Amino acid sequence: MITFFGNLHEGHAPASEFYRGELVPCFEKPARAHYVQAQLALQGHDVRTPAADSRAVLARIHTPRYLQFLETAWQQWVALDTANAAVQPFPSVWPVRGLRSDVEPVNFIAKLGLYSMDNGTPLVEGTWRVVKQAADAAAHAAQLLGQGERGVFCATRPPGHHAGADFMGGYCFLNNAAVAAQALRDGGCERVAILDVDFHHGNGTQEIFYDRADVLFVSLHGDPLTEYPFYLGHADERGHGAGEGFNLNLPMPAGTPADRWFAALEVACERIVRHRADALVVSLGLDTFEGDPISKFKLSTADYSRLGERLKRLGLPAVFILEGGYAAAELGVNAVNVIDAFE
Ligand code: SP5
Ligand code: ZN
Numbered sequence: 025m026i027t028f029f030g031n032l033h034e035g036h037a038p039a040s041e042f043y044r045g046e047l048v049p050c051f052e053k054p055a056r057a058h059y060v061q062a063q064l065a066l067q068g069h070d071v072r073t074p075a076a077d078s079r080a081v082l083a084r085i086h087t088p089r090y091l092q093f094l095e096t097a098w099q100q101w102v103a104l105d106t107a108n109a110a111v112q113p114f115p116s117v118w119p120v121r122g123l124r125s126d127v128e129p130v131n132f133i134a135k136l137g138l139y140s141m142d143n144g145t146p147l148v149e150g151t152w153r154v155v156k157q158a159a160d161a162a163a164h165a166a167q168l169l170g171q172g173e174r175g176v177f178c179a180t181r182p183p184g185h186h187a188g189a190d191f192m193g194g195y196c197f198l199n200n201a202a203v204a205a206q207a208l209r210d211g212g213c214e215r216v217a218i219l220d221v222d223f224h225h226g227n228g229t230q231e232i233f234y235d236r237a238d239v240l241f242v243s244l245h246g247d248p249l250t251e252y253p254f255y256l257g258h259a260d261e262r263g264h265g266a267g268e269g270f271n272l273n274l275p276m277p278a279g280t281p282a283d284r285w286f287a288a289l290e291v292a293c294e295r296i297v298r299h300r301a302d303a304l305v306v307s308l309g310l311d312t313f314e315g316d317p318i319s320k321f322k323l324s325t326a327d328y329s330r331l332g333e334r335l336k337r338l339g340l341p342a343v344f345i346l347e348g349g350y351a352a353a354e355l356g357v358n359a360v361n362v363i364d365a366f367e
Contacts, residue, residue: 025363026168027177028074028161029061035150036182038112042143050146051318051350052182052195060179060346063356067364069177074157076164078203081210085202085232087190089128093139094197098149100132113147115140125190141186141193141227141253155182155197162200165343166207169303174341177308177363178204183347185226185307186253194224194253195348201307202232204343205239213302217242217340219292221331222309222347223319225257225273229307235267240299242292243307244285246320247275270299278320282327285312289334296338304342306335310349310358317350328358332365342366 037054040047064071082091093100101113115137119125129135136147158180165176178200185201186194205216218233220226220243233239248257263271272295274288296304310328311319323331335342344363349355 030157036154038146055352059356063360074161078159078163159198162204170211177344188228188231217296217301218305220307223311227256235265242272304340309347315351328361329365332362
């Protein structure tokens with residue numbers, strides 16, 4: 025399979041993230057991509073560097089002010105104080121209910137809060153370059169499907185599915201799955217389906233397509249009552265306006281075993297078939313793995329082959345986008361099992 029690997033991703037390697045009020049080493053680290061790339065090479069896949077420019081598609085997915093902020097955030101931070109070059113900025117204040125999010129403050133930390141859903145998404149000097157290249161990979165993958173490829177895998181990081189039109193969160197900055205779906209639409213696909221199998225609900229992707237009928241969003245994830253992102257991902261979120269009926273959430277409790285997860289996957293596949301999609305985008309999070317350090321489903325390495333086989337039976341060309349998955353050493357085998365079985 026043609027796969028994209030970002031050669032810049034080392035530039036996004038934050039030292040630490042908040043966990044229970046303390047700074048701990050980041051779970052979303054460069055080693056994740058290295059393990060995937062090593063396994064892709066071992067299995068003889070065609071690993072390429074993305075060469076498309078996603079800027080036009082990004083402008084259809086994200087707001088101008090958010091893109092402008094993200095691109096310049098590090099410069100703004102260091103302009104405040106050159107000593108900031110060695111400091112990770114974190115938001116500490118957010119425009120919750122009753123506060124205004126329409127006016128962009130001048131204060132940098134207030135801007136960071138405006139454009140963040142959590143304080144768990146550290147931003148460093150190289151972040152923009154890296155997230156832009158991941159979005160470029162998603163756009164390039166969509167182009168290749170337009171040229172007849174049956175499957176393309178973006179082995180990119182950081183992930184994207186928590187990023188909304190106007191905010192970052194959950195280690196995500198630009199929504200790569202949304203970029204792929206929009207690029208497929210712009211390239212002539214009438215209907216696109218996004219299947220999100222990351223352990224965490226893809227709140228950003230859901231939000232971006234919530235009022236649209238052309239892009240179906242289906243997600244299998246940990247119940248938001250107990251799992252991140254907590255504030256979206258319930259079964260009663262079915263879409264809005266023209267998009268009503270084009271959003272399907274299948275939340276499951278922590279500890280869900282593989283058989284129950286695959287039963288939910290059947291429901292997801294049936295809905296995707298009913299959509300009569302021209303192409304599929306898979307938000308391929310591998311944090312459903314039984315050995316994942318931050319998630320609570322119980323899939324085994326062999327189950328990822330089973331997932332790839334099931335997706336192959338949909339008979340649709342597919343863009344796979346790497347999302348979460350933090351058991352770094354196992355990430356390569358699990359990801360490549362999906363795409364090998366799909367092929
Ligand atoms: C893309 C993706 O998978 N994002 C996940 C974001 C999760 N953010 C919350 C992380 C909480 C870490 N909890 C550590 C538990 C260790 N026992
Ligand atoms: Zn996740």
